[in-house]
Every structure is written in C-alpha cells, then in structure tokens.
Amino acid sequence: MLTRVLKFCIAVVPVLAIALVVSHFAAPIDPALAQGGNPKVKALIQSLSRSERQDFMSLSGPERREFIQKLMQKRRGGGSTPSAKSAPTSTATPQVPTANIDTSLWRGPIIDVHSQVDQRTDLSSIVPMLDQAGVSVSLISTRFKQPSSDILNLAKQHPDRIIPTAKSKTKPFMKGFPTWRKYLNTELQRHPYRAMAEIIMWHAAKRGVGAGKAVIEPDDERVAAMVEAARKFKWPYIVHIEFAAMGWDKRDYMAKLETLFEKNRDVQFGMIHLGQLEVPDVALLLPKHPNLFFITSHANPISKRHSGSPWSEMFSGDEFTSKWGKLLLQYPDRFVLAFDNVFAFHWEDAFLPQVELWRKALAKIPDGVAHAIAHKNAERLWRLEPAKPVGAYASTSGQ
Incomplete structure (x- = not known):
C-alpha cells in the first residue's frame, strides 16, 4: 500500500507544480474554448509564448476557435507556428491559397x-x-x-x-x-x-x-x-x-x-x-x-x-x-x-x-x-x- 502511495505522489506532484507555474504566467483560458477542459487545447495555448498568449486572449470567441483550429492543423502537419521574425528571405514563391478567377470578377487594380x-x-x-x-x-x-x-x-x-x-x-x-x-x-x-x-x-x-x-x-x-x-x-x-x-x-x-x-x-x-x-x-x-x-x-x-x-x-x-x-x-x-x-x-x-x-x-x-x-x-x-x-x-x- 505504501509503495502505491509513493508512486502516486511521484507521478502527481510534479504535474501539479508545473500546472501552478503555468497558471501563474499564462493568460486565463476561455472556458468555452477549452471545451470542458480539453487537455490538447490547453497544451496548445500553454505552448505559446507570453506575448502570443496576450494576443490570443485579445481575440473574440470565434477568432480564438479559428486560431486553435489553424494551430492544430499546423501541429498535425509537423509545422510550427509561423513567426514574422524568422520569415525566410528566399526569393522562391511560397505556396499560398489561390483565388478563383472568373468573368464575374471586376478586373481592375x-x-x-x-x-x-x-x-x-x-x-x-x-x-x-x-x-x-x-x-x-x-x-x-x-x-x-x-x-x-x-x-x-x-x-x-x-x-x-x-x-x-x-x-x-x-x-x-x-x-x-x-x-x-x-x-x-x-x-x-x-x-x-x-x-x-x-x-x-x-x-x-x-x-x-x-x-x-x-x-x-x-x-x-x-x-x-x-x-x-x-x-x-x-x-x-x-x-x-x-x-x-x-x-x-x-x-x-x-x-x-x-x-x-x-x-x-x-x-x-x-x-x-x-x-x-x-x-x-x-x-x-x-x-x-x-x-x-x-x-x-x-x-x-x-x-x-x-x-x-x-x-x-x-x-x-x-x-x-x-x-x-x-x-x-x-x-x-x-x-x-x-x-x-x-x-x-x-x-x-x-x-x-x-x-x-x-x-x-x-x-x-x-x-x-x-x-x-x-x-x-x-x-x-x-x-x-x-x-x-x-x-x-x-x-x-x-x-
């Protein structure tokens, strides 16, 4: 019995300590966004820098959901959150979404x-x-x-x-x-x-x-x-x-x-x-x-x-x-x-x-x-x- 208690303490105490530290420095998480305490969503938010979290918390509810969905897609694809500071200087044209062009569109600049x-x-x-x-x-x-x-x-x-x-x-x-x-x-x-x-x-x-x-x-x-x-x-x-x-x-x-x-x-x-x-x-x-x-x-x-x-x-x-x-x-x-x-x-x-x-x-x-x-x-x-x-x-x- 004592062995089980010790194992439980060893497993739980570090997690609680980390959670306390994160909660001290992180911006509060929107309960609606957390989807009932979704650990994946919380982990994504906690992975942001402090300034990124501040920007995130300035968004409206729909904007937050949009951001989380986009970030999850990037992480699943093995990509990282894009950063303007580390933007590549290559002259190669990156792949971006294309706009549909048809004759119903005005053609001016x-x-x-x-x-x-x-x-x-x-x-x-x-x-x-x-x-x-x-x-x-x-x-x-x-x-x-x-x-x-x-x-x-x-x-x-x-x-x-x-x-x-x-x-x-x-x-x-x-x-x-x-x-x-x-x-x-x-x-x-x-x-x-x-x-x-x-x-x-x-x-x-x-x-x-x-x-x-x-x-x-x-x-x-x-x-x-x-x-x-x-x-x-x-x-x-x-x-x-x-x-x-x-x-x-x-x-x-x-x-x-x-x-x-x-x-x-x-x-x-x-x-x-x-x-x-x-x-x-x-x-x-x-x-x-x-x-x-x-x-x-x-x-x-x-x-x-x-x-x-x-x-x-x-x-x-x-x-x-x-x-x-x-x-x-x-x-x-x-x-x-x-x-x-x-x-x-x-x-x-x-x-x-x-x-x-x-x-x-x-x-x-x-x-x-x-x-x-x-x-x-x-x-x-x-x-x-x-x-x-x-x-x-x-x-x-x-x-």
Missing part, C-alpha cells in the same frame, strides 16, 4: 490602405497572396511588440508593393505614459515611413481578457500630436472608433469628433471600418465634412464571421445593399478600400475570400466608381503612383 502583421504572420507569403488576389499595393504596419523593422525590411524588398506605415499602438501611447511623445518623434525621424496606421481612439473591450476598453478623447493631446504629424507629412489620419459598441456615449463623442474635423480642415481623416456606422449617419457626415472619407474594412459578412464585433454590413449576397450602393454612387470619391488583416489567420483564411467578394460587387457598379473606390481615391489621398494590375489580373485589367 486594388490598393489595400490598411493592414497589419503580428509575430505569427509569415512575411514571405504576403506578396504572393497580393499577387493571387490582384492587390497591387498594401499599406502595412506591425502590431505592438512586433518590431517595425520587419515591415520596413519587407518594404525594402518590395518597394512598389508594400508601403510601411507608422504605428501608434504602443503601450506608452495607449496608456499616456510620458515617453510616448519621444517614441513617436524618434520613430518618425528614424524610419522612412510613407503613411500612418490607424489611431485607436475608441476601442470596445473584446471577450476574454487582454483587450480591454481603450478610449482617447478627440481633444486629447495625443490626438493633437498625431494630427500634427499627419499635417507635417501630408498623410491621412486614420480614425479607429467603434460607434456601434459605444452606447450612450455616442452623441457626445461624435460632437467632439466633428469639432476635430472642423478645426483641421487641411488634414484628411479616414474612418476605418466605416466607424461601425450605418448609412444614415454616414450620409449626414459626408456633406458636413469635406475632409472626411470612409475606409471599408471589415464591412462584409466574411469579416463578421471571424469576429463577434458589430461591424457595418455593406453587402447583400455578392453585391452592395441598395442603401450602401446609392451612397457609393453619390459619393464615389469618399470611400476607400481596405481589408485590415490583423492576425496571421486573417491573412491566411479571410483575405482572399474578401477580395473575391469585393471584386464581385465592384463588377456590378459603374466602372469609374469601382476604380475610384478600389485604387484611385487611395492614390490621391496618399499621393501614390497609379496602381498597376498584378498577378492573374495583369493581362485583362482595364485602367
């Missing part, structure tokens, strides 16, 4: 004015994916602890395809630490950025932990500093505000935001994700503020399936809804296309289907309006060279 990469994004796959989708140029920033050098180096290798954008999503900036201004000035002076990434002004708390509510008022000194940087470099200022999640604060915040637009008429403001606004609000804002335009990222059913957030919805099937379609025709120079890939699985799973959906919808509106939304407005606002068709779209696209 596309510029993606806002996307991001995290530490799991395989940087070597980005340009091949742009080729597959027929996306001529993408403006990309890194996220949080991901070094800006990663995207700066990629832009050096592909200067006509990748435009590096300066990020503000750093801990000093978001928390308002005294060092934020020095960091910002150093970044802008040291590196050859050609645009500015989104400024998080009102971000809703996401399910789980690790991505709490973030609010920066329109009259905050950090906003003023970023507006001044946009003015100095002649860059659009990209506003990230989630009005649909704001509730009772919407009216007061909107009033302050409109004051910001009015006081800075010489700066172009782009509201990413349409600000989670619907047609009536957008229709009111556009004639009032000639320096405001809307960025269409996440406003589609594919993106909404990957997130529990209340993004705007521009589509009915594979065409624009009647209300959004009318607004696009009324203000063709005030809408700009973007996809805002954030995490690796956005690039891997959602990017190509979204581009295909957009091409189907663009084919159903006047060609001049389609060109304006897909690339010409971006060329004007960011002072870019005219986009050239790429990949399989190069031989059949009209300008």
Whole structure:
C-alpha cells in the first residue's frame, strides 16, 4: 500500500507544480474554448509564448476557435507556428491559397490602405497572396511588440508593393505614459515611413481578457500630436472608433469628433471600418465634412464571421445593399478600400475570400466608381503612383 502511495505522489506532484507555474504566467483560458477542459487545447495555448498568449486572449470567441483550429492543423502537419521574425528571405514563391478567377470578377487594380502583421504572420507569403488576389499595393504596419523593422525590411524588398506605415499602438501611447511623445518623434525621424496606421481612439473591450476598453478623447493631446504629424507629412489620419459598441456615449463623442474635423480642415481623416456606422449617419457626415472619407474594412459578412464585433454590413449576397450602393454612387470619391488583416489567420483564411467578394460587387457598379473606390481615391489621398494590375489580373485589367 505504501509503495502505491509513493508512486502516486511521484507521478502527481510534479504535474501539479508545473500546472501552478503555468497558471501563474499564462493568460486565463476561455472556458468555452477549452471545451470542458480539453487537455490538447490547453497544451496548445500553454505552448505559446507570453506575448502570443496576450494576443490570443485579445481575440473574440470565434477568432480564438479559428486560431486553435489553424494551430492544430499546423501541429498535425509537423509545422510550427509561423513567426514574422524568422520569415525566410528566399526569393522562391511560397505556396499560398489561390483565388478563383472568373468573368464575374471586376478586373481592375486594388490598393489595400490598411493592414497589419503580428509575430505569427509569415512575411514571405504576403506578396504572393497580393499577387493571387490582384492587390497591387498594401499599406502595412506591425502590431505592438512586433518590431517595425520587419515591415520596413519587407518594404525594402518590395518597394512598389508594400508601403510601411507608422504605428501608434504602443503601450506608452495607449496608456499616456510620458515617453510616448519621444517614441513617436524618434520613430518618425528614424524610419522612412510613407503613411500612418490607424489611431485607436475608441476601442470596445473584446471577450476574454487582454483587450480591454481603450478610449482617447478627440481633444486629447495625443490626438493633437498625431494630427500634427499627419499635417507635417501630408498623410491621412486614420480614425479607429467603434460607434456601434459605444452606447450612450455616442452623441457626445461624435460632437467632439466633428469639432476635430472642423478645426483641421487641411488634414484628411479616414474612418476605418466605416466607424461601425450605418448609412444614415454616414450620409449626414459626408456633406458636413469635406475632409472626411470612409475606409471599408471589415464591412462584409466574411469579416463578421471571424469576429463577434458589430461591424457595418455593406453587402447583400455578392453585391452592395441598395442603401450602401446609392451612397457609393453619390459619393464615389469618399470611400476607400481596405481589408485590415490583423492576425496571421486573417491573412491566411479571410483575405482572399474578401477580395473575391469585393471584386464581385465592384463588377456590378459603374466602372469609374469601382476604380475610384478600389485604387484611385487611395492614390490621391496618399499621393501614390497609379496602381498597376498584378498577378492573374495583369493581362485583362482595364485602367
């Protein structure tokens, strides 16, 4: 009997000790994701680095499940979690998913004015994916602890395809630490950025932990500093505000935001994700503020399936809804296309289907309006060279 007890203690005590250590350093695991304590899922999460777990916990429930499924597939296939820091520098074209090309798709060039990469994004796959989708140029920033050098180096290798954008999503900036201004000035002076990434002004708390509510008022000194940087470099200022999640604060915040637009008429403001606004609000804002335009990222059913957030919805099937379609025709120079890939699985799973959906919808509106939304407005606002068709779209696209 004593021998059995000793064997049990020898087997169990080390496991309990390891579990205590892991639970101290690891982010909490979503009970729904753990599927009743699934040890394989827990082991996968615990195998991530601390920063990777923080990114994981910032995802919504559907995004977490998507990530776990993708990671399990990679592990079963003998692969490892892709890392941007260890992305190969080989010039060989990696295998990436292909977009179906048919005559129902609009054939013109596309510029993606806002996307991001995290530490799991395989940087070597980005340009091949742009080729597959027929996306001529993408403006990309890194996220949080991901070094800006990663995207700066990629832009050096592909200067006509990748435009590096300066990020503000750093801990000093978001928390308002005294060092934020020095960091910002150093970044802008040291590196050859050609645009500015989104400024998080009102971000809703996401399910789980690790991505709490973030609010920066329109009259905050950090906003003023970023507006001044946009003015100095002649860059659009990209506003990230989630009005649909704001509730009772919407009216007061909107009033302050409109004051910001009015006081800075010489700066172009782009509201990413349409600000989670619907047609009536957008229709009111556009004639009032000639320096405001809307960025269409996440406003589609594919993106909404990957997130529990209340993004705007521009589509009915594979065409624009009647209300959004009318607004696009009324203000063709005030809408700009973007996809805002954030995490690796956005690039891997959602990017190509979204581009295909957009091409189907663009084919159903006047060609001049389609060109304006897909690339010409971006060329004007960011002072870019005219986009050239790429990949399989190069031989059949009209300008």
